[in-house]
Amino acid sequence: MSWKELAQTQATAARILTNALTQGQLAHAYLIEGQKGTGKRKAAKLLSQSFFCQNKEGAEPCGHCRDCRRVNSGNHPDVVWVKPDGQSIKKEQVSNLIKEFSYRGVESRRKIFIIEQADHMTIQAANSLLKFIEEPNGETIAVLMTEQMQQLLDTIISRCQILTFRPLSRQQMEEQLVAKELPRPLARLSAALTNDIEDALEYCSNEWFAEARQKVIQFMEELINQSQSVLLKIYGSFSPHFDDQSKMDIGLDLILLWYKDLMSLHLERMDDIIYIDQLDLLNRQALKSSLQQVTDDMSSVLSAKKRLSAHVNQQSVMEQLVLMLQGGVSNEL
Amino acid sequence: MGADQSQGPRVIFHIDMNSFYASVEIAKDPGLKGKALAIAGKVEDRRGIVVTSSYEARAQGVKTTMPVWEARRHCPELIIKTPDFPLYRSTSKQLFELLRSYTDTVEKVSIDEGYMDVTAALNGIHPLQLAKNIQRKVLDALHLPSSIGIAPNKFLAKMASDMKKPMGITVLRKREIAKVLWPLPIGEMYGVGPKTEAKLKHIGVQTIGDLAQNNAAALVEKFGVYGERLYKRANGIDHRPVDPEAENTYKSISQSTTLPEDTTSDTVVRKVLSILAEKIADKLKQEKVTAYQTSLMIRYNDWQNITRNQTVKQPIQSKDDISHIAGHLFDRHWDGRPVRLLGITVTALEELYKATKQLDLFSYQADVKKEPLMDLISEMDHRYGEGTLRSASLYKKEEP
Amino acid sequence: MQDTADQNQETSLAMKFSISKDKLVEGVNHVMKAVSSRTTIPILTGIKINAGLDGITLTGSDSDVSIKAYIPLEEDDEEYVSIEKPGSIVLQARVFSDIVKKLPSDTVNIEADSRLITRITSGSSEFNLNGLDPEEYPRLPQIEEENIITIKTDLLKHLIRQTVFAVSTSETRPVLTGVNWNIQNGKLDCVATDSHRLASRSVAVESAENATYRNIVIPGKSLNELSKILDDNSGEAVSIVITESQILFKAKNLQFFSRLLDGNYPDTDRLIPNESKTDIVISTKGFLQAIDRASLLAKEERNNVVKFRTLSGEVEISSQSPELGRVFENVQAEEIKGEELKISFSAKYMMDALSKVDSQDIRISFTGAMRPFLIRPVGDDGILMLILPVRTY
Helix, strand or coil, rough: CCCHHHHHHHHHHHHHHHEEEEEEEEEEEEEEEEEECCCCCHHHHHHHHHCCCCCCCCCCCCCHHHHHHHHHHHCCCCEEEEECCCCEEHHHHHHHHHHHHCCCCCCCCCCEEEEEEECCCCHHHHHHHHEEEEECCCCEEEEEEECCCCCCCEEEHHCCEEEEEEECCCCHHHHHHHHHHCCCHHHHHHHHHHHCCHHHHHHCCCHHHHHHHHEEEEEEEHCCCCCCCHHHHHHHHHHHCCCCCCHHHHHHHHHHHHHHHHHHCCCCHHHHHHHHHHHHHHHHHHCCCCCCHHHHHHHHHHHHHHHHCCCHHHHHHHHHHHHHCCCCCCCCC | HHHHHCCCCCCCCEEEEEEHHCCCCCCCCCCHHHCCCECCCCCCCCCCCCEEEEEHHHHHHCCCCHHHHHHHHCCCEEEEECCHHHHHHHHHHCCCCCCCCCCCEEEHHHEEEEEEEEEHHHCCCCHHHHHHHHHHHHHHHHCEEEEEEEECCHHHHHHHHCCCCCCCEEEEEEHHHHHHHHEEECCCCCCCCCHHHHHHHHCCCCCCCHHHHHHHHHHHHHHHHHHHHHHHHHHCCCCCCCCCCHHHCCCEEEEEEEEEEEEEEHHHHHHHHHHHHHHHHHHHHHHHHEEEEEEEEEEEECCEEEEEEEEEEEEEHHHHHHHHHHHHHHHHHHHCCEEEEEEEEEEEEEEEHCCCECCCCCCCHHHCCCHHHHHHHHHHHHHCCCCCCCHHHHHHHHHC | CCHHHHHCCCCCCEEEEEEEEHHHHHHHHHHCCCCCCCCCCHHHHEEEEEEEEEEEEEEECCCCCEEEEEEEEEEECCCCCEEEEEEEEEHHHHHHHHHHHHCCEEEEEECCCCCCCEEEEEECCCEEEEEEHHHHCCCCCCCCCCCCEEEEEHHHHHHHHHHHCCCCCCCHHHHHHEEEEEEECCEEEEEEEEEEEEEEEEEECEECCCCCCCEEEEHHHHHHHHHHHHHCCCCCCEEEEEECCEEEEECEEEEEEECCCCCCCCCHHHCCCCCCCEEEEHHHHHHHHHHHHHCCCHHHHCEEEEEEEEEEEEEEEEEEEEECEEEEEEEEEEEEEEECEEEEEEHHHHHHHHCCCCEEEEEEEEECCCCCEEEECCCCEEEEEEEEEEEEE
């Protein structure tokens, strides 16, 4: 990770921080607020590296010196990183944090405090943090992260420079994944499923996911061909792949996205197509079904998802869905 | 509170437990009975001192505050036990419950002595018989020996209970004081400490009788209200009622208020706490007491109450102390829901003249501001004897 | 001792040496005192072993305190270490210390390969441990010969004992949990206060001519640990090096590092009274014992109050408890000058202070019942104890 990379997704925050770094004008405390998966933790790590790296170029840390590596491994003694253990920050963590506020660094007077989910801090910890940021010491900085800024004490917020991290757009996420040399069809599909880049990366690099996509395409193909063996295929290869509720749920999402593509075709919104490499198949199906038909099919998938979440047996959820999508049974059934 | 009882003649008992700690130990372990027993701090430490001892030990010259090694020299077979205060306190509680079964007007003076006003409880029984009954009952139920003084007022009852120990019962009538009380050396008079004793002797008062026949006006001039009080007592006059509430006069002081509207505003909460704290501080000042514990009550808009408290080592008296602690409690325990009512209670109260405060290097100057007054007090003590000048509050309890 | 670790680590990871088992165990025991299982920094669960050209250095740390033990190649004509290939490794402290204690032979061979796998052999037993990258271990300050301050071991232990007892144990003002050191003109001044009492000690030290250090606040906890590991009857000198974030104490084959407290230590000089209204000189021991006896009746939850007042030629100490009774004791004073005085103070603070003074007599200087008073040993200007009285109402 570099500031350049961060700038692709969090341009404003990256600009503020790199400027501060190059001009040697870091604030005493930063508050990074934004949803899960927006890169808060990465930014904090990057800032720690830039803060300690002896070989940085401009704002960019070298990434391989002893300091940079220790920031990465969690072994840098002057990076005090507090992660909530479960729901709250534990008493022991709090007392360690309070102690660290009162001590000088191990290797120099430079120290950085990183507090994840700062809104989970106990009042005691918050008060001692407050005392710490009220009496600035030029060589230490604090970085707070939160997903719920409104839960933090106003007195803390008012003393921090706030960096708002925006969720990635689907396109940004897709481009980031492609930049990591992941195949575009997979990148686009996973970006459509989640707005958490970490989750998306996880999908893309998971063989199961690539295969799941393949299974869904085969399934749609069978449906379009009005093959009599759709149900057999379901029993033989589809269901075994989606063998638990959460996997099945992803399977249904993938089917839903397929119907969304059909709708995009009908509405001529070509840029929105997700199964970008299946245009032929999509076109064939679009010709056969009306927009109304597509809408009905989507509701069928949604009601399948609902039944699944109500713990209806996965097999019967699929059976019923197939019958409905084949047009043999009405939705009302 | 019984003040009108002083109108007619009263019958007052003073009950005094004989070597209470040692007796409780013997009651617990009857094997110790008849042996020389001492209760002493730090037995393992050579320098521990004797806190109290059984009559058998006293007979051999063991005295309170004597170092253990010295006590052992007087009494080589001395058995030494470390104090078990929780046991003494629970035994004391049982004792006073027992006394209260005879009359409600029981005033606990300390862990092992108290006054009873039995005037209304006699119902035709002779006071001496009632005293015997009580003494017997205490011995049977708690296995503890006691001495009882019977007299028309607290001072004489107290003097009487001291006259025969252990297991004594002494009646001291007012007409007997010239014969019984007056010949006693002035140092044995209740209320005369070693320093006052020296000062009285200095003006030629050797016995209680000397004091009783002294010039009242001269005594007042020399010792102030205190002198007058001593003079009256030496003459057998003491109007103080037996006050069952004396021990609990100040248990707690509370203030609470329902907010005009539910709030989550820190500023509003601080303001309210500060007002409550001010009212409590005023009350503390008025009652001449100080507190060691502060509790905060928060009532939320769903009527759920939480109460949280904090105990401090240094006495709390000022508005700032109270609102500071209450604010701190609020910060620590408020869960963010709208607040409907706030209340502050201070407990663990202590009379101001008994209170002590460890001064702080960074803030003692604030306390020093009161020093000129302190100087004056010690100056007066020095010149006119201890107790001449004290904060007005100190008279309150003693005055009729 | 020279620590060549940080130069060697860049190029060499493999390492091989053999060492006397007893010396290794001794060294491991020393550094284990600094290792904590509750550390938040993973690498600190390990002991760092560095094989330099001049010997072996072991390091243990909980980040607050770090200890280095040095085992030279030879000492007093006895050979302890033989180095085949200099290098370093970090090994899990708990496991490593358990292993070395139980090895069968007098000699231990340790070698690490470039994958950090470490082989420990002794006699017929062999252990293979997965090591950790020594580059991950914290960098500790190095000794720079020109900035050394020197002090005798026993004097250092003394001044620690005479000051550290007065540090604060409360976190409300963290800087007061440390002892404040100032060095100037070859004089070291140490001050500790918990705001109720203060202890101060000045000693002469050897240092570079204009070495000046201000506001060096050493955690009381660290000083207590240092005092424990310093040899009791060693007449040898300890070298002290102060960096911007740590202080290093170097004894013969041991180095002790402590992080410093941040924040400005309050200016206490200004708070120490320089006039006196009542001065007494009294036997340290006699006074201490009398206070000790009076304290038996002083209640802890009521500030351990004992009362003190001057009489002619003697002082009176008294104390009372509603439950226990009262005690009075008069102690002969060597000298009483100035105004008469009545004052109350904590028996505990007084005993703490008196027990740290070695002189036969002390001088106590009061300026009033509500003001701090000073205790100084007669004949030693280097020590000053201050106690805030207890206010009675």
